[in-house]
Amino acid sequence: MKTRSLVSIDDLSTEEIIRILELAAEFEKNPIQEILHGKVVATLFFEPSTRTRLSFESAVSKLGGKVIGFSDSSSSSVTKGETLYDTIRTVNNYVDMIVMRHPIEGSARYASEISTVPVINAGDGANQHPTQTLLDLYSIQKTQGSLENLNICMVGDLKYGRTVHSLLMAMSRWKTSFNFVAPEELRMPDEYKLYLKNLGLDYYETADLSEIINLADIVYMTRVQRERFSDPMEYEKVKNAYVLHDNMLSDTKPGMKILHPLPRVNEINADVDSNTKAYYFEQALNGVYTRQAIICTLLGLK
Amino acid sequence: MKNINDPKQLLVSAIESGTVIDHIPARTLFKVIKILGLDRISNQITFGTNLDSKTDGKKAIIKIAGVFFEDDDINRIALVAPNAKLNIIKDYKVIEKRVVSVPDTITGIAKCMNPKCITNFETVTTRFRVVSKKPVALKCHYCEKITDQERIEII
Numbered sequence: 303m304k305t306r307s308l309v310s311i312d313d314l315s316t317e318e319i320i321r322i323l324e325l326a327a328e329f330e331k332n333p334i335q336e337i338l339h340g341k342v343v344a345t346l347f348f349e350p351s352t353r354t355r356l357s358f359e360s361a362v363s364k365l366g367g368k369v370i371g372f373s374d375s376s377s378s379s380v381t382k383g384e385t386l387y388d389t390i391r392t393v394n395n396y397v398d399m400i401v402m403r404h405p406i407e408g409s410a411r412y413a414s415e416i417s418t419v420p421v422i423n424a425g426d427g428a429n430q431h432p433t434q435t436l437l438d439l440y441s442i443q444k445t446q447g448s449l450e451n452l453n454i455c456m457v458g459d460l461k462y463g464r465t466v467h468s469l470l471m472a473m474s475r476w477k478t479s480f481n482f483v484a485p486e487e488l489r490m491p492d493e494y495k496l497y498l499k500n501l502g503l504d505y506y507e508t509a510d511l512s513e514i515i516n517l518a519d520i521v522y523m524t525r526v527q528r529e530r531f532s533d534p535m536e537y538e539k540v541k542n543a544y545v546l547h548d549n550m551l552s553d554t555k556p557g558m559k560i561l562h563p564l565p566r567v568n569e570i571n572a573d574v575d576s577n578t579k580a581y582y583f584e585q586a587l588n589g590v591y592t593r594q595a596i597i598c599t600l601l602g603l604k
Numbered sequence: 605m606k607n608i609n610d611p612k613q614l615l616v617s618a619i620e621s622g623t624v625i626d627h628i629p630a631r632t633l634f635k636v637i638k639i640l641g642l643d644r645i646s647n648q649i650t651f652g653t654n655l656d657s658k659t660d661g662k663k664a665i666i667k668i669a670g671v672f673f674e675d676d677d678i679n680r681i682a683l684v685a686p687n688a689k690l691n692i693i694k695d696y697k698v699i700e701k702r703v704v705s706v707p708d709t710i711t712g713i714a715k716c717m718n719p720k721c722i723t724n725f726e727t728v729t730t731r732f733r734v735v736s737k738k739p740v741a742l743k744c745h746y747c748e749k750i751t752d753q754e755r756i757e758i759i
Binding site: 409 | 725726744
């Protein structure tokens with residue numbers, strides 16, 4: 303039953319992460335390869351995530367594999383009351399790999415223990431989304447030339463943002479300086495600050511983006527969602543403080559890049575898109591190469 | 605050693621051979637019984653509860669005839685009876701005293717406090733890594749959330 307799955311970014315050693323990033327660079331140079339010829343990958347999306355699903359399906363297709371699956375649980379047997387256990391035990395007979403998104407936390411770990419084929423966690427509730435983290439790392443390394451000693455400015459919802467938590471944990475392997483920019487209600491949770499402190503890494507917290515944006519090598523934007531605020535007035539007060547405009551970028555470092563896990567709503571103004579520092583759409587493209595690298599690594603094909 | 609004729613010692617009768625588990629908090633006695641599976645064995649068992657204790661408030665004590673526990677088994681009660689002490693009895697004499705210690709992993713005893721954890725939705729045996737022993741903090745193997753001492757619930 304033991305197969306190699308990817309559930310949490312911590313499942314990977316630093317060497318394995320570096321190897322995946324190298325492989326992603328190879329796929330970027332040569333994305334169309336018949337490595338998955340005759341292989342079938344299931345995309346089981348118990349909750350919709352169009353971007354992540356299409357990115358995986360694109361990655362598999364470019365490698366010559368086939369994709370089967372569903373894009374939300376209303377079109378699966380879950381609506382008939384089937385357990386996750388039964389779904390996985392059944393589907394793993396049809397495919398060589400399972401890519402799963404599920405709203406329940408820990409579901410991916412559980413699926414990986416049941417499945418006879420590798421499972422890739424494409425998001426389990428608020429817990430983990432390791433392929434997002436790997437594509438973020440790939441984008442950072444590609445634009446900065448290295449992962450070492452960078453200044454990363456994380457902006458927006460740092461309390462509930464799964465992507466920023468995983469990225470923080472992963473980047474802390476490379477002596478990163480972190481700046482956290484968030485409204486009072488959405489500050490970085492103590493457990494992550496403690497994690498950095500225990501590693502001897504610096505971080506700085508502020509509610510004012512302009513104070514530190516000029517120091518950043520990477521500005522990682524996230525969405526501040528209205529529903530996260532207990533007091534709607536509080537949201538109205540802060541919502542515009544975390545919106546990036548082109549005129550805020552004039553004194554930033556020349557090599558600085560703006561990342562965003564997408565979807566964006568209004569936290570990056572459209573006038574930023576034409577700035578060479580805007581990198582979020584390229585980041586999405588990098589996601590395809592990174593997922594090609596992850597799939598091939600887990601299947602032992604590269 | 606307390607005098608055997610001390611009336612407090614006579615509340616629960618002595619055993620010839622077996623294990624005495626003392627200093628169990630009275631409120632977790634039945635959890636200890638369940639964790640050790642004492643409700644499913646045919647050995648002679650006596651227990652006393654709501655006994656006065658100088659150190660623990662109300663305590664409980666269990667005497668199990670003819671049973672000797674491995675460390676791994678007895679450490680399973682550390683979550684609910686962290687100060688429990690074991691006396692191993694042969695020929696009515698205490699031949700060994702042991703204390704319990706919190707193990708590094710906990711399987712199938714505690715419930716994950718995260719209501720969105722898969723272990724609270726499907727029949728999955730819970731698994732935790734003990735990230736702190738005093739006070740106890742458990743990290744769920746599945747959802748990776750921490751369940752702390754105050755919120756530990758025994759299944």
